[in-house]
Each structure stands twice: as structure tokens, then as C-alpha cells.
Amino acid sequence: MKAWSRPQIPTLAPDPAMPRVHDSASGVSVEVGRGEGPARMYVCGITPYDATHLGHANTYVAFDLLQRVWLDAGREVIYTQNVTDVDDPLLERAAATGVAWEKLAAEQIDLFRTDMEALRVIPPTHYVGAVESIDWVVTMVQRLIEAGLVYQVDDPQYPDWYFASSQVPTFGGVAHLDREQALAVFGERGGDPERPGKRDALDCLVWRLERPGEPAWDSALGRGRPGWHIECSAIAVRTLGEEFDVQGGGSDLLFPHHEMSAAEGTAVTRTPFARVFAHGGMVGYEGEKMSKSRGNLVLVSRLRAAGTDPMAIRLVLLAHHYRADWEYTDADLVAAQERLLAWRGAVADATGFPAGSTIATIRGALRDDLDAPAALAAVDAWVAASAAVDSDDTGAVADMATAIDALLGVRL
Known part of the structure; x- marks a missing residue:
């Protein structure tokens, strides 16, 4: 599956310092990306309906910052993102709207691509749909069967295949x-803890046998389709190798999705799945978490259609630390538009305040757990200093515009 076009990214003299990000598994900040070979990252992609709301965008802009820091350090990056282009929520939306699931998925994926391009998000190296990864999934399930970790549920009509997570x-x-916590969250986030015939309530589906009217593919496991968690396990191992630097996504994926994917991947490879599990916060709107089920979505495409500059949308997101939960309001957009106008005004001048220390501050902030708000504050301070001080530094403006583009992804 094709991703989207890569933005033109200006380059600075490399700063070899590696970033540190918060690891959800250990609870501490961990350096990521150092070592031989490319830095490798997997970020879970969309289920293609109701794309792209600000919660989606918040996640992908956050991990875009990580990729930009690695590039700024002179590192090659291999980045994989999946698309869950066949799954129950997509099929349910297609049935509710009377649109073929394939058509709905294709339209929403294309919309997502255009939103990512507008926000100047660097595309993944590998952009892989669940449908095109089915052979990889089947191979991984077969390996788990050989290890005694996958079984068929005791159901004479639909003996689906399940992963024995607790083993x-x-x-x-x-x-x-x-x-108790795991069972509650599992049931809320796509799991089926109460299904009869499972060996353990926390075991998760890896291959769903065909039901009437549902899409299905022939395989050695029987005609059916993949489960959600195994999709990411298989795609990650196939495209990134047995161990990689970062598994990323929103905090709502911590459990069960990342827990299950990591257990499946580790069981197959017998090595740790990802070195770091990094998670972005949830974006709320009108008093609740922004979600498809609630329908309280602020869509990037609608903001763009209303004439909002995509760089202002990106600044809305960057104004909040990626791990923070926050609630979007119209005031966020107004503040971002004013900030963008001020920044553009500053770089439109022929001269500006010397930029070296500000660029160093931006780099340091981003390397410290992707602290975008601190980086934005540094730019704001430079803009204010440029307005207050009569400077003859003709290179400062160009240097700042380059740094803001390369490190923050904001084209002025």
C-alpha cells in the first residue's frame, strides 16, 4: 500500500545527541535510536473510518517529531505503520452506512493521506494494510501453534483460533x-473475555473463521480473517525485524493491543518485541475523550476545508506535550493562528535576533521526551527578542526558519 508524499525537509548540521522518551513498560525515560543500523519504529495506524480526527493527528504528529529528531541526529530511520483495513468496527460502519467496506476503507485511507501531507508528517517507510499482510499473519499463527500457544476455541460452529496469552x-x-483491571479494559477495547470455550478469559483472537456476509480469505487455518493484535505483530516482525526501538500509539492502545502484540511477537521470536513502548495522550472535546463511538470528532479535513492553515493545526497539537491528555477548544486554534502569524512575521524580516542558542534549546527540548511546548516557547522568545532588539544578524532568520521546519515540521 502506498503511503503519502514526503515533505521536503531542510537539514541542519547534525546534532548526534539521541532522544529520550518515556517508556510505558518501565515507567522511566529511555534513550532510543542509538546503535548499529537504522533507528526502527512501529506506530499503529488507523482503522479507516472517521479519519482524520485530532486524536489521530495528535499521535502521528508526536511520532513525526521523534523521526525528525533521529534525522537531525544523522540517523537513518525505518518506520512502519499499519492500516487495519478489515476489522469489526469498519464492517459495522460500512453496514450502517450502506457503503461497501472496501470502498469505505479506500476513501478514508485516501483522506488520511491528504491530511498527513497537509500536516507535513513524514510518511512511513512501510505502509501496510491488514488485507495485504494476511499471509504474514497466517505464518505467525502457525509458528505460535507449533509453540503450543494458539488453540481453537471449543465452539462447534465457529472454532476460531486464539492466542494463549497467559502462557x-x-x-x-x-x-x-x-x-481484574485487565479483564475490564479487555472487554471495553475489542476483547471478548466472556466468550465460552476459551481457555482463559484474556486469550485473544488471532484468526476469525468466516461468518455469513463477512469478508474472508482461504488459509491453512481455514477460511477467515486476522484478529487485530496479531496483525501488528506480524507486520512489525516482517518489516522491522525481531526487535526494534519503539512501539508507538495512543495511550488507549497500551492494553490490550500493545500488550497482546508484544506477547505474540516475543513468543515467536523469543526476543523482546520493542525496546520502548511510547504512548500519546488522549484528546478530548466537549467534556469527553474524542472518539468515533461518541461522535465528538474534530476532523482535520473539515478544519482545512474551512480555510484553516494546516500549519496552525499542527501548532495546536504541538502546544500540548504528546503524553498529556487535553481538551480541544476553539481558543486552541485561535492561539495557534496568532502564533503562526507572529512567527511568519518574524521570519519575513531581513534580520533577527541571533538564533544559535534558540536552536540548541529547541533541540534539547525535543530530545527530552519530545517536549514540543518547550520548543514552541523557545521560538516565541526568539520572535519577541527579534522584535525588541535591533539586530543586524542576516543569517538568523534563515537559520530559524530552517530549524522550525526541520525540527518542528512547521513550514513558515
Whole structure:
């Protein structure tokens, strides 16, 4: 599956310092990306309906910052993102709207691409749909069967295949939930803890056998389709190798999705799945988490259609630390538009305040757990200083415009 076009990214003299990000599994900040070979990252993609709301955009802009820091350090990056282009929520939306699921998925993926291009998000190296990864999934499930970790549920009509999560010693090491918490969250986020015939309530589906009217593919497991978690496990291992630097996504993916994916991947490869599990915060609107089920969505495409500059939208997101939960209001957009206008006014002048220390501050902030608000504050201070001080530094403006573009992804 094709991704989207890559923005033109200006370059600075490389700063070899590696970024540190918060690891949800260990609870501490960890350096990521150092070592031989490219830095490698997997960020879970969309289920293609109701794309692209600000919650989506918040996640992908956050991990775009990480990729930009790695590039600024002179590192090559291999980045994989999936698309869950066949799954129950997509099929349910297609049925409710009377649109073929394939058509709905294709339209929403294309909309997502245009939103990412507008926000100047660097595309993944590998952009892989669940449908095109089915052979990889089947191969991984077969390996788990050989390891005794996948079984068919005791259901004479639909003996689906399940992963025996509790038999993997590392299971639970990502989210650190007790069993009662895990069961509650599993049921809320796509799991089926109460399904009869499972060996353990926390076991998760890896291959769903065909139901009437549902899409299905022939395989050695029977005609059916992949489960959600195994999709990401298979795609990550196939495109990034047995161990990679960062598994990323929104905090709502911590459990069960990242927990299950990591357990499946580790069970197959017998190595840790990702070195760091990084999670972005949730974006709220009108008093609740922004979500498809609630319908309280602020869509990037609608903001753009109303004439909003995509760089202002990006600044709305960057004004909040990526791990913070926050609520969007119209005031956020007004503040971002005013900030963008001020920044553009400053770089339109022939001279500006010397930029070296400000660029160093931006780099340091982003390397410290992607602290975009601190980076934005540094630019604001430079803009104010440029307005207050009569400077003859003709290179400062060009240097700042380059740094803001390369590091923050904001084209002035």
C-alpha cells in the first residue's frame, strides 16, 4: 500500500545527541535510536473510518517529531505503520452506512493521506494494510501453534483460533494491570473475555473463521480473517525485524493491543518485541475523550476545508506535550493562528535576533521526551527578542526558519 508524499525537509548540521522518551513498560525515560543500523519504529495506524480526527493527528504528529529528531541526529530511520483495513468496527460502519467496506476503507485511507501531507508528517517507510499482510499473519499463527500457544476455541460452529496469552511469561509487562483491571479494559477495547470455550478469559483472537456476509480469505487455518493484535505483530516482525526501538500509539492502545502484540511477537521470536513502548495522550472535546463511538470528532479535513492553515493545526497539537491528555477548544486554534502569524512575521524580516542558542534549546527540548511546548516557547522568545532588539544578524532568520521546519515540521 502506498503511503503519502514526503515533505521536503531542510537539514541542519547534525546534532548526534539521541532522544529520550518515556517508556510505558518501565515507567522511566529511555534513550532510543542509538546503535548499529537504522533507528526502527512501529506506530499503529488507523482503522479507516472517521479519519482524520485530532486524536489521530495528535499521535502521528508526536511520532513525526521523534523521526525528525533521529534525522537531525544523522540517523537513518525505518518506520512502519499499519492500516487495519478489515476489522469489526469498519464492517459495522460500512453496514450502517450502506457503503461497501472496501470502498469505505479506500476513501478514508485516501483522506488520511491528504491530511498527513497537509500536516507535513513524514510518511512511513512501510505502509501496510491488514488485507495485504494476511499471509504474514497466517505464518505467525502457525509458528505460535507449533509453540503450543494458539488453540481453537471449543465452539462447534465457529472454532476460531486464539492466542494463549497467559502462557507467555512476559505477558503483563507492558501495561502492568492486575487481572481484574485487565479483564475490564479487555472487554471495553475489542476483547471478548466472556466468550465460552476459551481457555482463559484474556486469550485473544488471532484468526476469525468466516461468518455469513463477512469478508474472508482461504488459509491453512481455514477460511477467515486476522484478529487485530496479531496483525501488528506480524507486520512489525516482517518489516522491522525481531526487535526494534519503539512501539508507538495512543495511550488507549497500551492494553490490550500493545500488550497482546508484544506477547505474540516475543513468543515467536523469543526476543523482546520493542525496546520502548511510547504512548500519546488522549484528546478530548466537549467534556469527553474524542472518539468515533461518541461522535465528538474534530476532523482535520473539515478544519482545512474551512480555510484553516494546516500549519496552525499542527501548532495546536504541538502546544500540548504528546503524553498529556487535553481538551480541544476553539481558543486552541485561535492561539495557534496568532502564533503562526507572529512567527511568519518574524521570519519575513531581513534580520533577527541571533538564533544559535534558540536552536540548541529547541533541540534539547525535543530530545527530552519530545517536549514540543518547550520548543514552541523557545521560538516565541526568539520572535519577541527579534522584535525588541535591533539586530543586524542576516543569517538568523534563515537559520530559524530552517530549524522550525526541520525540527518542528512547521513550514513558515
